[in-house]
Every structure is written in C-alpha cells, then in structure tokens.
Amino acid sequence: MIVCEKCFCDTEIISVIRNKEDIGNCPMCKSKNVHIYDTDKYEDLSIMFDELISIYTPITQLLNSYPKSDTRLLKSELIKNWNIFNRKSEADVYNIITEICKEKYEYNAELFDQPIGIQELYEQDYLAKHSLLTTNSWEDFVDALKTKNRFHTHYINLELLERFCSYIRKPYKAGECFYRCRISTEEGIPMDKMGAPPIEYTTDGRANAKGIRCLYLGDSAETTIYETRAGAYDFVTVGKFKLKKDIIVVDLKRINQISPFIEELDCLEYAINKEHLNKINNEMGRIMRRSDSALDYIPTQYITDFVKSITHNEVAEYAGIEYKSVMHENGYNLAIFNPELFECIDTKIYKIDMIDYRKHVM
Ligand SMILES: [Zn+2]
Structure with missing residues (x-):
C-alpha cells in the first residue's frame, strides 16, 4: 500500500517518510507529487507502530476487573487519543494500520479487530x-x-x-517580536510603561502569583487586544516587544500532542498520562470570569513556578511558557519569567469601535 506524508500529522512519521525521498501520487489522500511510502518496501513505520500498539491488550486478555466501558477499537483509539493521522475516517485508519503492521495483524488480529484497553x-x-x-x-x-x-x-x-x-521545548531567536496591550487614554501609554508592572502592582495571573513579576505577551496585536477584554469605545495601547537574546520556552499548547514515536519516550507511560496532560492543557486555556477567585489560578501558577525552577548546569532552562489564547482563536500567549528579556520598540493606539457579544440562553 502507498501512503504519503500528507496522510499523517505526526512529525516523527512525516520525517521518516520524507527521508525515503520517494516522490509520487498518493492513492489514499489523492495528494500529488508528495513524499510517498510503500508499506511493502519499507519496515520503518511497522517498527514504530508495533511498539505503540503493543501497549494495548485485547478485551479477551484484559483482567476481569477492567471496566469494559473503557475499551474501544484500535482504529477509534488512534483517531481519538493520538494525533497521528490526517485521515478522520476509521476505515482509512484501519486499512493503513493493518497494512503497516501486517505481520502483527497475522498473528494478533484481535488487537485490530476487537475492543482493546491499557491494563496498566x-x-x-x-x-x-x-x-x-x-x-x-x-x-x-x-x-x-x-x-x-x-x-x-x-x-x-x-x-x-x-x-x-x-518534549515540548520551543526555541525563539533574538529579534522575534510579540505584543502586549493595555487599556489607556487617547494619548496612549509611553513605551517605557508598557512592560510588566513593578512588584507592588502585580496581581494574580495564570502564570504568576501576586508579588511575582511576569511579562505577558501575545503572538499578534489582535490576540492581545482580545485578551485585554477592552470595552466598546475604550482606547488601548499596543506595544511591540523585541526579544533581546535566544530563549527556550515550554510550549504547553502541545503538551497533549507529543509524538508517541520520539525515541527516548516511553509510549506506555505517555499513554497513561494523556488524560492528565489534557487537563493541564485545558487548565492553561480555561476562560477566567470576573467572579473567579485568585485560588482558581493556583494550579497553573504551581505548574509555571515549577517550569521556572527547572535548571540545566545551574542555569534556568526555560524563559517562559506558551499557551493558547482563550479569547482569540488560533492566537497564543507567552508568559515570560524575566521581563527584561524583551524591550518595547514601538506602540500604537487603537480605539475599540465595536464588540461582538455572542451569547446563549443557559
Ligand atoms: Zn496521502
């Protein structure tokens, strides 16, 4: 069977397919002139998938105490729980996986055809x-x-x-720019006042407890304006911030999308932690309401403080964390531990003309 780089979204698998340097058309997803992979010719993907699939046990071999409601077919599990395939059809995933793992399928068809679970x-x-x-x-x-x-x-x-x-390190090079927005007057806020507030004015946030300075930035002016939740006819000042030196952040957006095929990763350990990693991701992206208490920030503050404490050769390993914006779809935010890593190089003043309130009856 021929599959291609576009049939998958897992970075490790895509890189294996690209390394084969076979170019052609993909009968599975109909992509043209792409890197293809012939499952009859190569074994790389079989070895990778065999390891992942071996963490599962077919229902007939699971202990009696295992809740049957927590079993499902491998094809559904691969789509629902793992970010591997670009194909959303269970039939496609079944066909691909039984071709890639044809040897395993021959002597253990139950794993592919019967409900499965993770005993551990x-x-x-x-x-x-x-x-x-x-x-x-x-x-x-x-x-x-x-x-x-x-x-x-x-x-x-x-x-x-x-x-x-x-596994979710993300490097940024000196010179990269991010944005920060504050509600202001028509005159705006001067550049030297656009950074993180001094200690006495700090308040509890997603990534900092009161008293700890943290520079919150967004990937675009728009994301930061949304995050500020300015009202209609408010004026806001958006500062452009330039990174002074190379840094590495922890990209929490990807915490539940780590590839199971990373060499040093223990698939089983990762699989049993997926639910918790999802919770961390959701907690970082949770919408806070005015009525929420400062206590609601504690779990994410705890995790952020821990990331901040990780060192390598006695030097802090990470300069901040990155997480998705809850206010602006596809936008993301950075919480930078040391505000001095960035300098404000420009500001623009905007007037909010209109807010699009969407609601539903509870
Ligand atoms: Zn394809």
Missing part, C-alpha cells in the same frame, strides 16, 4: 510510579493545592513533569 491504567503499583499524579485525579491535585498544602504537595510527580516539558 488500572494497576495501582504502575500508576504510583509512572503517573504524573500518582494514583490521584487532577481534581484531587487541584483540591489539595487549594485547601491542603500549597507549596509542598506530594500529589504530583515533578520528575515526570520535567521530562514531559523537555
């Missing part, structure tokens, strides 16, 4: 060692931080969190 998801001993939240749920962790022990919780495995962060 329900093994307390395994979870205690390999789950980000040991045997707790995300809700237990949040509750413990808010009401039991804020700074020294044992509900999270920080060594594991550090490892997951290392």
Whole structure:
C-alpha cells in the first residue's frame, strides 16, 4: 500500500517518510507529487507502530476487573487519543494500520479487530510510579493545592513533569517580536510603561502569583487586544516587544500532542498520562470570569513556578511558557519569567469601535 506524508500529522512519521525521498501520487489522500511510502518496501513505520500498539491488550486478555466501558477499537483509539493521522475516517485508519503492521495483524488480529484497553491504567503499583499524579485525579491535585498544602504537595510527580516539558521545548531567536496591550487614554501609554508592572502592582495571573513579576505577551496585536477584554469605545495601547537574546520556552499548547514515536519516550507511560496532560492543557486555556477567585489560578501558577525552577548546569532552562489564547482563536500567549528579556520598540493606539457579544440562553 502507498501512503504519503500528507496522510499523517505526526512529525516523527512525516520525517521518516520524507527521508525515503520517494516522490509520487498518493492513492489514499489523492495528494500529488508528495513524499510517498510503500508499506511493502519499507519496515520503518511497522517498527514504530508495533511498539505503540503493543501497549494495548485485547478485551479477551484484559483482567476481569477492567471496566469494559473503557475499551474501544484500535482504529477509534488512534483517531481519538493520538494525533497521528490526517485521515478522520476509521476505515482509512484501519486499512493503513493493518497494512503497516501486517505481520502483527497475522498473528494478533484481535488487537485490530476487537475492543482493546491499557491494563496498566488500572494497576495501582504502575500508576504510583509512572503517573504524573500518582494514583490521584487532577481534581484531587487541584483540591489539595487549594485547601491542603500549597507549596509542598506530594500529589504530583515533578520528575515526570520535567521530562514531559523537555518534549515540548520551543526555541525563539533574538529579534522575534510579540505584543502586549493595555487599556489607556487617547494619548496612549509611553513605551517605557508598557512592560510588566513593578512588584507592588502585580496581581494574580495564570502564570504568576501576586508579588511575582511576569511579562505577558501575545503572538499578534489582535490576540492581545482580545485578551485585554477592552470595552466598546475604550482606547488601548499596543506595544511591540523585541526579544533581546535566544530563549527556550515550554510550549504547553502541545503538551497533549507529543509524538508517541520520539525515541527516548516511553509510549506506555505517555499513554497513561494523556488524560492528565489534557487537563493541564485545558487548565492553561480555561476562560477566567470576573467572579473567579485568585485560588482558581493556583494550579497553573504551581505548574509555571515549577517550569521556572527547572535548571540545566545551574542555569534556568526555560524563559517562559506558551499557551493558547482563550479569547482569540488560533492566537497564543507567552508568559515570560524575566521581563527584561524583551524591550518595547514601538506602540500604537487603537480605539475599540465595536464588540461582538455572542451569547446563549443557559
Ligand atoms: Zn496521502
């Protein structure tokens, strides 16, 4: 069977296909003049998928205590839980996967044709060692931080969190620009006042506790204007900020999209943590309301402070975190730990003409 780079969205798989340097047309997705991969000719993808699929157990071999409601077919699991295929049809995914793993299919068809589950998801001993939240749920962790022990919780495995962060590093080069918006007057705000507030004016935010300075930036002027939630007829000043030196941030937007095929990654460990990683991602992107309390920021402040504490050769490894904008689709934000890493090089004043309120009856 011929598949192509466009049939997949996993970066590791795309790079394997590109390295083959076979160009042609793809009968599966109909892309023309693309890098193709012949499953009869090569074995690379079989080896990669065999490892991923081997974390699953067919329903007939799962322990009786395993909840049957938590099993599903491999083709649905691959689409729902893993960001590997560009094909959304279960039939396409089934056909591709049984061709790539044809040897495995010959002696273990049950894995592909019967509901499957991950036995370790329900093994307390395994979870205690390999789950980000040991045997707790995300809700237990949040509750413990808010009401039991804020700074020294044992509900999270920080060594594991550090490892997951290392898979989502994102470098930025000196000279790259980001934006920051503040509500202002018609006269605007001078450039030297556009940065992070001084310590005495800091308030609790998604990535900083009151008293800790943090520079919040957005990928575009538009994202930052949305994030500011200015009202109609308000004036806002948008500052353009230039990065002074090369940095690395943790791209939390991708925390649940790490490729399972990264060489040093343990697929099983990653799979059992997917649910927790999704929760971290959702928490970073959660919409805050005026009525929410400062306590609601504590889980993300905890994770941010931990990222800030990671060092390599006694030097801080990460300069900030990146997360999706909840106010502006496809936009993203950066929280930079040391505000001095950026300088404001330009400002523009805007007047908000209209706000498009969308609502629904509860
Ligand atoms: Zn294709």
